[in-house]
Amino acid sequence: MLRLAAGVPRRLIGRGSLPAFANSSALPAGVDSLLASSQHVSAVDEPHRAHQASPEDSAESRPSLTVPAEGVGQPSADGQIQPTPAMHENSQDRDYLLMHPVYTQDYLVTVKPTHKPRETMRDRVGFAAVQVLRWCFDRASGYGPNMSERQWLRRILFLETVAGVPGMVAGMLRHMRSLRSMERDRGWIHTLLEEAENERMHLLTFLQLRHPGIMFRSMVLLGQGGFFNAYMLAYIVWPRACHSFIGYLEEEAVRTYTHALSDIDSGKSAISHWATTPAPDIAVKYWRLEPGSTLRDVVLNVRADEEPQPASNEEGRAVFAPIREAPKPVVGGEVQPTPSTQQDFVNNDYMLMHPVYTQEYLASVKPTHKPRETVRDKVGYAAIQALRWGFDRACGYGPNMSERQWLRRMLFLETVAGVPGMVAGMLRHMRSLRSMRRDHGWIHTLLEEAENERMHLLTFLKLREPGPLFRSTVLLGQGVFFNAYTLAYILWPRCCHAFIGYLEEEAVRTYTHAVEEIDSGTSSISHWATTPAPDIAVSYWRLEPGATLRDVVLNVRADEAAHSFVNHTFAALGKDAENPFSKGSLHVP
Secondary structure, three states: OOOOOOOOEOOOOOOOOOOOEOOHHHOOOOHHHHHOOHHHHHHHOOOOOOOOOOOOOOOOOOOOOOOOOOOOOOOOOOOOOEEEOOOOOOOOOOOOOOOEEEOOHHHHOOOOOOOOOOOOHHHHHHHHHHHHHHHHHHHHHOOOOOOOHHHHHHHHHHHHHHHHHHHHHHHHHHHHHHHHHOOOOOOHHHHHHHHHHHHHHHHHHHOOOOOOOHHHHHHHHHHHHHHHHHHHHHHHHOHHHHHHHHHHHHHHHHHHHHHHHHHHHHOOOOOHHHHOOEOOHHHHHHHOOOOOOEHHHHHHHHHHHHOOOOOOOOOOOOOOOOOOOOOOOOOOOOOOOEOOOOOOOOOOOOOOOEOOOOHHHHHHOOOOOOOOOOHHHHHHHHHHHHHHHHHHHHHOOOOOOOHHHHHHHHHHHHHHHHHHHHHHHHHHHHHHHHHOOOOOOHHHHHHHHHHHHHHHHHHHOOOOOOOHHHHHHHHHHHHHHHHHHHHHHHHOHHHHHHHHHHHHHHHHHHHHHHHHHHHHOOOOOHHHHOOEOOHHHHHHHOOOOOOEHHHHHHHHHHHHHHHHHHHHHHHOOOOOOOOOOOOOOOOOO
């Protein structure tokens, strides 16, 4: 998904031109020259999409903002909570962009420590593991009565650096499973990613109170490294026991925060002043706290987040995939960014933001190429050309392809294309946890790209059900590519983004070829011009009534052009640079 931050392009100018920049000098090094390359940006010129308005925009030029529908994200009168996408206009750091609950005061005071009876073997194993870890952690952190403020903060910070791991690991593994099995995930991925981000926001909030030293950071690095690998292996082997483990872990977290509240309310502990200390701005925005909120209110909200929930059914859809109202397209050629949370789409395949295109923009997308100016560009391009050469021959790519060959190529391409965004998003999430620093918005863009590619796959699966041989090939290909890309991203992330940028350029060429074959009237896929689009595609891209498979291919091609631009931009940025693609703006030069 394409989203340029407020302060980058403010508004569009003529077709084929570059957007005006409000403050081009503020752009990270390399991005200005990238955007100036007309060879590249001509692929996606004048996208006819809405962008996030800035205070400098006049009332006449300001497009509609994508904000929660009235009542969404606000506490209800009866004490229930509403999910919220937390899309605050004044949130420039973009630390949180996934849905999360906002609580009422009446609800917050009802949260108490609870315990789920241990009824199954997985419950017993999970509970025993948590008790062993808690025993060790309590002694290492000096947990007990009369703790100092430093001890409290050290305990909370370490807890949250570890607690942010399971949701991301489980979400990543289920995403990969959905790709290689070529099946829907039924909403689990989004719930797990939302949990991971929620824990990371707890960490970023408490970091406003204390900056850890080198010794503590070393302990976090060691702890996360061991826990990440152990949990990933355990989740692959026995996922339901892992969910039980996290359920009991969160029970202990509720007990810890309840203890903290008791100390605050006692009036004589080291953290009693939290009852009057103002809440950090990041917490006020995230939980939408009332003016005058204190650290005590923050602890109440964190405890509510940690409250264990009933287990999801392994065979069914995720219990907590929220149903939310989606924003509607704007009249006049512009469209709203959308989380695609239409109430009638019960499988919750897609919950993250993605672009919705106009017909004029779709017709303007053409194959392009970014010049190879750096070593990373040359390495990434050479790797892509080698892979394309082998892939073309393996799938018989060329003129006069059969419909089966086209679908086989598209399906395999999308099973692989869904890997990089999730891998990069996961690695940056883990980096944010262990470095205890903000990510500046990269994680969400990468996760949105991964989901977008998975939706391409689920759409084309409506046209063909692959056989065992094809599935085996996908399993092998994903296994090799996942491990290779993970290692490469750890060592040289900017080269990996260049690699994906050139990969998406080739995808645009492939889908342009497909459109030409459809329009020829004589190819094996010419009937796609009249074949109705699958329901999942109509819902995802908000296609007009009567949309066809040709419209689907046009939208997929536009998505790939967007991914190419995003990754070429990321390749020009340092790993600590702010993401120039902000949520709510689907603007591509």
